[in-house]
Amino acid sequence: MLIFKSKSFFLFWNWTINPSYSIQPPPEKALELPKEWLTTDLEEQKSSKWGEKIVKQIYKLHIDEEMRNCEPEYTTLRDLKFWLGTWNVNGKKIDENINIWLTGSVTGKPTADIYVVGLEEMVDLTATTVVLEAQSQKRAGVWLEMVSNALNRGAKNDETSYVLIEHQILVGVFLSRDGRDDDDGCDGSIGHDGKQGRRCDPHEAYGQHGLLRLLASGGPSRERGGSKRGFPQVRARRWVNGRICDNIRFKTEDETFGILDHQLIFWIGDLNYRITSDVPTLRVFDYARDDLDYLLKKDQLKVSQRAGLAFEEFTEPEVKFPPTYKYKKYTTQYDKKEGKKCRAPAWCDRILYKTGDGASMDDIEVLTYDHIMKLSGSDHKPIFCEMNVRVKEYDPAKRKKIQLRIERELKKSENSAAKVHVELSGDEIDFGKLKYRTPERRTLTISNEGEGNAYFHFLPKAEDSHICKRLFNVSKAYGVVKPNEKLDIEMEALIDPEAAHELNGGHDVLHDVLVLRVEHDRDYYITMFGDYVMSCFGQSLENLIRMKAPARESSEISSNSPVAMAIPKELWRMVDYMMQYGCDSAGLWTDKGIEGEDALIRDMLDEGRPFEGIDVHSMADCLLDWFRALQSPLIPEKCTSRIEKGEKINSAFVDAFMNMMSPVRKNVFVYMIMFLRELLKHAESNDLTAEFLGMIFSQVFIVNASKKQQLSKEYRVAQEMVTELLIYLLKSTAQQLAGEVVAEDSGSEASDED
Template sequence: MDHMLSTTQPDTEPEEGRVVNQEAITKIREAWIFKQLAQRQSEFTTFSSINLFIGTWNVNAKKLDFDDPNLLTSWLFPPENNGVLPDIVAVGFQEIVDLNAVNVAVDSKAKQRSELWQEQIHKCLNTKTSYTLISEVHLVGMLLCVYVKNTHIAKVSNVHSETVGVGVMGVMGNKGGVSVRMSFYDSSICFVCSHFAAHRENVAGRNADFASILNKTSFDIGKEAVQEAVRAGSVSQWASGSSAIGLKDHDFVFWLGDLNYRIDETLSTDEVFVKSNNMEIETLRAHDQLNIERFNNNVFEGFEEGVLKFAPTYKYQPNTDLYECRPDKKLRAPAWCDRVLWLSQNPAHVSQKNYLRSELNISDHKPVMATFTTQVKNILAEKRQEVYGEVMRTLDKFENQSLPKVNLNKIDVDFGELYYENKSSESLLVTNSGKVVAHFRLVPKLEDEGLCKDWISVSPTFGMLIPGESMTINFSINLDNKTAQQLNLGRESLDDIIILRLENGRDHYLTVSGKYARSCFGMSLRDLVVIGEPVRDLPLEPEARAEFEKKHPPSSLSVPKELWRIVDAINEKGLHEKDLFLQPGFAAEVKQIRECLDTSSDFGLFHVHSMCEALVSFLSSLSEPLIPSFSTPIVEIDQQNIMPWSRRFLEELPPIHYNCFVYIISFLREVLLFSKNNGLTAAKLARVCSNCMIQSDGGKNEVGRSRSMALIFLHFLTTNSI
């Protein structure tokens, strides 16, 4: 959602029904001027060619001989570059340490290892010429280092870095992305190093990782830097006073890393081995998952990649040039996991010179490198001032006429039926039907601070239209768990009024409405156990609900039917499945499972991991956590006093919560009987329980409380105490 246009001056009403805010007009006017300058930036911009080196390597936690400064030379200075030294070097690593639970939770080892790699790269680069490390950023096993040749240091500014973890169930940082952005001369460049979800069949997980990193990465570069980016044509329009930009708000984006896309399963593993060893690159390329997903616009939309002409870079026997096919090792079909892609606002300004792999062999991956020539901007200030004068004269011609007028193609924005955690979108068209420039903005209702209720997003929130020009205003609703809880309790309704204010004109009142399709997610256990009918049938309105309950007397279930159905389905799907509760399911399946629970319809064919994720999500969503805060220990406990605290814990649980807790623990004990197959331990399941059965209260004893609850969960999972 765009930032609300902020003003320090109050609105004034010079005459009845006509509201004016001159400060808002000035800001919106400035945004429009910036937009025109960006569109004409070629008239006041010259370009210089620079060379870039982009490298990525999953080192599989292996160590180099850090005393040899030339060990990386064949990778960082490939002979195919014909001695051309890059002006910018961006090198990304994955798995610089083992991605075990300790390293994910405690970052000290990763920091030490990243410093060793930085030193090695610095030594190697500076054997040729002088480079300076502009920025480094690491997240567990990922490391991104950006170097600039010393002759360009004075032209580097606004350097910022960010990290986004995705990991297991979206809460651990063992996968994700790290980013560095900078201004180089008058262009903006962003580098992203990422490590996506593994496993050949998990294409959707990798696509989701890309989307998560793309959407969550934001750089707070400051208001002045944002406005200068607009003036340089790097950002289309920004005058809301915001100081942040996203990944795509750059002239160039280079995305590198172990993206983990494999050869599609239409080729068997044996076929992939044969074709890789025989260098049948064209055939393998046609079955590459990333190429297929990009062709279908499912991922990396707008990005480009060079043609893969080298052999797949994964999976090798370390310290050899042989693909890993030993009988005592996991058999992985060779794949191009390691990739470099780019995005440019002007595709003609990027030319890839080489796309290669190195033959360094300490890891099970081969390093990959790409070299580019890019055209960076040099702004001619005097010429830009001339263009600015022309834009202002055009604007003045329209501003000197009469009052503004706009037409809206509708004022009622009806979303129809809305579902839990489903995003829905609608739009309306604003057209300047008058003869003068129209400035509009969305404003809060009297005594409100926000433009609208929290569950509504609107973009843009302001704009300027010349006569005859139209603009689409987009509305989206995402019913998150917090909103669903309020709807279930009758404390919220899906309706709101949004005010569109036409500066120096009249206000337009827009109604936004929808109908919530009730879900068991976001409800309380005490409500769920008395509902025998499908939750979807239970009306939200108090009067309609009272009438419904007359026809359908309350049930007296021991546990909610929805909980029983999920557990029963997991039992049927197979408790022997590897990494139950640790491997994420498929988003589309989790959504369909939720719909089946809400409507009491039969489950279809679902993966057991999707059913497990649905169970965790259901427990996490409860409006009252399964373990109330008053039932958790008030002091930190240990193995010496676990027995009395466990008894006290059970005694303080409300009856319904007690029934559900016993039911789930009994089920998880059954799961542990298959630990040889599913790889689970009581400690892992205790951690899952902590994540979904208790909720943070933000207190200062939060860490101790969580540790104590983990011990209690572990106690019940490993003993016959209940």
């Protein structure tokens, strides 16, 4: 598929070859039923016509599931070699021989099965070229000919040639896909909202390519160049990323799916990430020559990924080449201008990839990831990546035979006169004691004691597609059980932050009733329940400063209870541990903690036990989770809603901002700033920067927002400004926050009306 948005590309792939038979994926969450099954008419829901409709759907879904289970019987594995390249040509007409880019040498021959070429700024982005496509179309024709000539150079009649499968352009952005002529195939297309897309099947394989270019960042100073080089607008990048991934949908006769539903996704192009602003511009030139490893640690994309702000699920092959921007034209020298227009070298041009469900990173073997220094007609150098991707090749004859066998076995018991009767292993599911973020699972067994197929499905809640409360889940919401067979369904209960908020606030209880309908039998009622174990996670700050004892020993807290401390004791314990053992530790908030230690830390906090032998990285992760789980964010909406984009961050702004916070929030905020400053004193050993910490903690300080809110412009502006505020405070002197901690007593007002 091809998608354009400014200057970078996406490529999305499903590696199933010969997919003439559409196997629908299972729903993302079993507790949600297909929308077409829903009805608000209870009489219709009870009707035989509605039941027959559901049975037909379950029949088809069962066939799909069985086909997925039998997939190894009708597939073989093979490798496809991909070549992906991107080049910002800066609006210039390139007269150089691009054969060296595509094949590795001036006289080399292509070896990949599929070639994808992406160009940014193919023409100058003037008002004329934006409105009129003639120049872009003309330049695209030139590039198509150049690519074809390079791939088919010297090919003889008996040799495999390469053909253009598809290409698209949009306002100076170009993307083409060529493949061996026996790999041709493409169907379906979309184009809307400044983005264009196409879903393609190279060698009859499901696949997609796409394109998007991100604008250069302003960052804290909102200036691009010189010594004021700032951090990128990573929120904007996340916003663009999220909007595109959520809004672009593809349709076939049987299903609708999005970008992230594919098994292999590439995102390539001029992403415009620079070097973090704590490295002086002139020093960047030195590091670009002498110390790429150090410079990569300061690369904004790498920092953004580590902070979980952008492309966090994507992988980039190991970068072993120097920054690809900004060069003097027709040279291999960086453009080291004097003054404010000096642009520091940067890895603007990137190739990223990720795998989705049904695929593994083990299926991808990166062969080469490099740049081409000899091509010098632009201020960017082209980059490329070669990789082998293992794909599944279907045998249509075997697949059809297996499909007929599955259908035949199911139809054996398809008798409208046959009696249907099931027995359940029980009608009550007791999950026992439920701790925060600790899933508990139980099994419900359905036994078919009748003579016909038992088609079952859970009924949705009124006017909803969900079959149970969000804190519960089931592994299978519908299915079929053949006579004399049994089916196990896994039932799960999990207290996540949202569920904890509801339970702690008294807005929900750990109890629900599911209705299991067996067509041609009856409805069965299943009760699920459990006991919530109190935790300091998911509480409000106002409650936590009133809890003298550990959470598990605390009785119900009210707003009238006396304030026991200025900040929650659990926050102090986590920070104190990190101050003792973690100040010099590298990899804080980038390296993962020890698996399972997060639950141990929560137990130690909730039970008041001392920390023993805890990994500091586990503690660092737990600290973030504690902030994310707060019933309302540390920085409330009433503070962020008054922030205007572009406001100057200075002492007056800080004073006004903090005066909007309640005493407990101000105390926690100041406490965290002082802690993070202490970590920065050990930057030589822990490799932390103010920019990185600002990005990390801005996420958790205003985290309580829905996904839709997080993609809104207002939320994005708020996070950008909070990031800049944190960076400003972390770089300012300690005296600027002196005396800010508010002493509270039982008579002080600690609540915060958001």
